[in-house]
Amino acid sequence: MQVTGGRFENKVVIVTGAAGDIGRETTRRFAAEGATVAAVDSDADRVRALAAGLRKDGLQVIALRADVSREEDVERYVEMTCTEFGGVDILFNNAGVEGEAGDISECDLADFDRVMGVNVRGVLLGMKYVVPVMRARGGGAIVNTASVAGLSGASLISSYCASKHAVIGLTRSVAMQQGPNNIRVNAVCPAAMTGRMMTSIENKMSPGDADTVRDAVLGTIPMGRYARPGDVASMVTHLCSDEASFLNGGAYPVDGGATA
Numbered sequence: 001m002q003v004t005g006g007r008f009e010n011k012v013v014i015v016t017g018a019a020g021d022i023g024r025e026t027t028r029r030f031a032a033e034g035a036t037v038a039a040v041d042s043d044a045d046r047v048r049a050l051a052a053g054l055r056k057d058g059l060q061v062i063a064l065r066a067d068v069s070r071e072e073d074v075e076r077y078v079e080m081t082c083t084e085f086g087g088v089d090i091l092f093n094n095a096g097v098e099g100e101a102g103d104i105s106e107c108d109l110a111d112f113d114r115v116m117g118v119n120v121r122g123v124l125l126g127m128k129y130v131v132p133v134m135r136a137r138g139g140g141a142i143v144n145t146a147s148v149a150g151l152s153g154a155s156l157i158s159s160y161c162a163s164k165h166a167v168i169g170l171t172r173s174v175a176m177q178q179g180p181n182n183i184r185v186n187a188v189c190p191a192a193m194t195g196r197m198m199t200s201i202e203n204k205m206s207p208g209d210a211d212t213v214r215d216a217v218l219g220t221i222p223m224g225r226y227a228r229p230g231d232v233a234s235m236v237t238h239l240c241s242d243e244a245s246f247l248n249g250g251a252y253p254v255d256g257g258a259t260a
């Protein structure tokens with residue numbers, strides 16, 4: 001299954017949230033195009049199962065358990081990747097949680113803190129620890145997962161929306177800061193995607209009537225369907241490839257025209 005001469009041959013890649021819908025597909029794509037991948041997730045069983053399955057296909061993937069919102073965990077996943085593979089070329093900073101949905105007057109601050117902890121602090125920490133390693137290697141590429149909810153408002157999921165706006169702010173700032181070091185930083189902004197997270201959001205927004213939410217969201221997407229994990233993986237791998245060598249500080253929608 002592994003392609004020699006693939007776009008990521010001899011590259012070391014870290015994917016966080018690797019056991020989720022976007023993470024699994026992206027980990028598989030990077031590895032199938034020649035990368036050695038450290039697959040990071042807080043769900044140890046699912047990330048180990050992913051890595052074991054991909055290794056059976058002849059791909060080079062190790063599983064690392066980490067909570068991206070904890071500084072010591074992030075320091076450790078970067079260190080372990082360097083010990084195992086000698087450095088890091090690419091970070092896909094993708095772990096995220098959706099949090100609760102509802103009226104702002106009912107916002108649970110513990111939930112807000114959890115969403116910001118994973119989606120914002122996790123992304124910041126990933127960059128904090130990987131940038132020095134990339135600098136020592138002469139450069140690198142980072143993609144942070146934002147959302148169309150990082151580009152415009154999202155009624156009822158305000159904490160999530162705030163976190164994704166913050167991801168874009170971090171992306172732009174670190175892109176400006178690290179461009180001179182040949183480290184490119186971009187954000188990917190998927191629309192609603194088929195998978196666990198949107199099913200959860202639909203049910204939280206309208207318990208017992210998820211189809212109504214789904215129809216309303218579909219009405220905002222000119223192409224008339226949800227994104228698929230492969231749509232997002234295609235953008236992420238492109239942004240991390242040499243073909244994207246002058247793309248830095250962008251926030252790229254993968255949204256079927258929703259933000260057009």
Ligand SMILES: NC(=O)c1ccc[n+]([C@@H]2O[C@H](COP(=O)([O-])OP(=O)(O)OC[C@H]3O[C@@H](n4cnc5c(N)ncnc54)[C@H](O)[C@@H]3O)[C@@H](O)[C@H]2O)c1
Nearest residue numbers: 017019020021022041042067068095096147190192193197
């Ligand atoms: N699904 C969508 O519709 C959609 C749309 C736009 C953006 N996104 C973003 O894409 C990213 C991936 O989402 P997904 O759809 O694959 O969701 P998912 O729930 O399938 O995957 C998320 C993964 O992150 C892991 N994770 C959660 N908290 C963690 C933590 N503290 N430390 C380490 N890992 C943790 C989970 O175990 C899970 O495997 C998220 O940042 C999400 O906000 C998703």
